[in-house]
Amino acid sequence: MINTLVLPRPSEALKLSSKKIDLSRKSKYGRPRMELTLTQPDDWHLHLRDGDMLQAVAPHSAKHFGRAIVMPNLKPPVTTTAAAVAYRESILKALPADSNFTPLMTLYLTDKTSPNEIKLARKSGVVFAVKLYPAGATTNSQDGVTDLFGKCLPVLEEMVEENMPLLVHGEVTDPNVDVFDREKVFIDTVLQPLIQRLPRLKIVMEHITTMDAVRFVESGKEGFLAATVTPQHLILNRNALFQGGLQPHNYCLPVLKRETHRQAIVSAVTGGSKRFFLGTDSAPHERLRKECPCGCAGIYSAPVALSLYAKVFEEAGALDKLEAFTSFNGPDFYGLPRNTSKIKLMKNPCKVPDSFSFSFGNIIPMFAGETLQWQPCFS
Ligand SMILES: NC(=O)N[C@@H](CC(=O)O)C(=O)O
Numbered sequence: 375m376i377n378t379l380v381l382p383r384p385s386e387a388l389k390l391s392s393k394k395i396d397l398s399r400k401s402k403y404g405r406p407r408m409e410l411t412l413t414q415p416d417d418w419h420l421h422l423r424d425g426d427m428l429q430a431v432a433p434h435s436a437k438h439f440g441r442a443i444v445m446p447n448l449k450p451p452v453t454t455t456a457a458a459v460a461y462r463e464s465i466l467k468a469l470p471a472d473s474n475f476t477p478l479m480t481l482y483l484t485d486k487t488s489p490n491e492i493k494l495a496r497k498s499g500v501v502f503a504v505k506l507y508p509a510g511a512t513t514n515s516q517d518g519v520t521d522l523f524g525k526c527l528p529v530l531e532e533m534v535e536e537n538m539p540l541l542v543h544g545e546v547t548d549p550n551v552d553v554f555d556r557e558k559v560f561i562d563t564v565l566q567p568l569i570q571r572l573p574r575l576k577i578v579m580e581h582i583t584t585m586d587a588v589r590f591v592e593s594g595k596e597g598f599l600a601a602t603v604t605p606q607h608l609i610l611n612r613n614a615l616f617q618g619g620l621q622p623h624n625y626c627l628p629v630l631k632r633e634t635h636r637q638a639i640v641s642a643v644t645g646g647s648k649r650f651f652l653g654t655d656s657a658p659h660e661r662l663r664k665e666c667p668c669g670c671a672g673i674y675s676a677p678v679a680l681s682l683y684a685k686v687f688e689e690a691g692a693l694d695k696l697e698a699f700t701s702f703n704g705p706d707f708y709g710l711p712r713n714t715s716k717i718k719l720m721k722n723p724c725k726v727p728d729s730f731s732f733s734f735g736n737i738i739p740m741f742a743g744e745t746l747q748w749q750p751c752f753s
């Protein structure tokens with residue numbers, strides 16, 4: 375990896391609680407080197423895939439995150455507790471020997487999921503949520519739900535009993551609804567009625583992209599409604615899809631929105647609300663599956679996500695709020711203990727690799743070839 379050294383300006387000294395930043399250590403150039411110590415973050419929305427791709431990407435997430443909610447949209451999808459247990463085993467095998475990373479498994483909801491499967495999931499101790507993909511909404515969602523209220527109410531009622539969160543890809547699939555409006559329409563036509571019907575169901579709106587979602591989550595009951603936020607929806611707006619030509623590596627679902635939506639999401643997360651937490655939605659696809667006539671949706675952010683979140687909070691003058699977003703709000707919502715270990719981020723400008731090469735092909739990371747200021751570091 376090439377290191378492009380850009381020295382931090384002394385005026386960049388941050389106004390933070392003294393414990394969080396250690397300005398005493400000097401870089402070899404004699405300038406202050408800024409450090410940020412955080413409780414180990416977790417990733418509450420992650421695609422680890424399987425097979426070769428799993429082997430390739432698992433170490434990247436395990437390096438930075440303590441735990442991750444692992445999405446079940448494999449081929450075939452992880453629809454049973456038995457499949458989730460087996461998938462968990464293969465993830466553990468793909469981790470570096472010294473890794474403490476804990477995968478938190480999820481089940482893929484279908485029209486046929488039985489209430490008993492939820493009981494089994496809860497009993498297993500390794501399944502922490504159930505994921506709703508409206509059929510056809512996103513990558514590998516073809517086996518998803520076609521009619522939530524018609525087919526899934528008994529399962530959802532069992533989830534209330536078992537205190538099992540429902541994670542939602544919140545977009546309608548009606549081709550007549552404009553692609554930029556699909557999240558808002560989903561809120562109005564599915565989520566609002568769902569909450570009316572089952573107010574004690576814990577719901578996470580995954581990868582929110584609009585000010586409508588921000589307002590909706592803020593207006594929900596604390597502890598019952600929350601949202602994950604990706605680095606791309608905090609940093610990029612929809613212009614990034616077309617900057618200098620079509621940019622397949624900025625294409626994900628829900629698709630990037632206009633700047634006003636991005637700003638609303640930034641204000642929400644940097645404002646310190648407990649309802650928003652880190653979920654990278656890191657979604658690797660081999661390069662040629664993105665750079666082709668019908669490219670896949672998904673941005674590979676795992677290696678750069680922490681640097682990007684730090685950039686967003688720093689630019690908003692809210693680095694003091696970063697730790698709650700990366701490390702507290704998620705476990706608090708899920709009713710899990712916060713991590714006890716720490717991770718350090720250092721201001722040490724570094725170029726993001728242009729690509730990661732594996733035997734099966736290449737994966738292009740988010741911000742490929744660009745320089746990022748904050749780097750997680752390991753002693
Ligand atoms: N976000 C994406 O664009 N893609 C995800 C699926 C998803 O999270 O919707 C994937 O699995 O590739």
Ligand SMILES: [Zn+2]
Pocket residue numbers: 512543580581627628
């Ligand atoms: Zn999704």
Ligand SMILES: [Zn+2]
Pocket residue numbers: 419420421445655656657
């Ligand atoms: Zn996802």
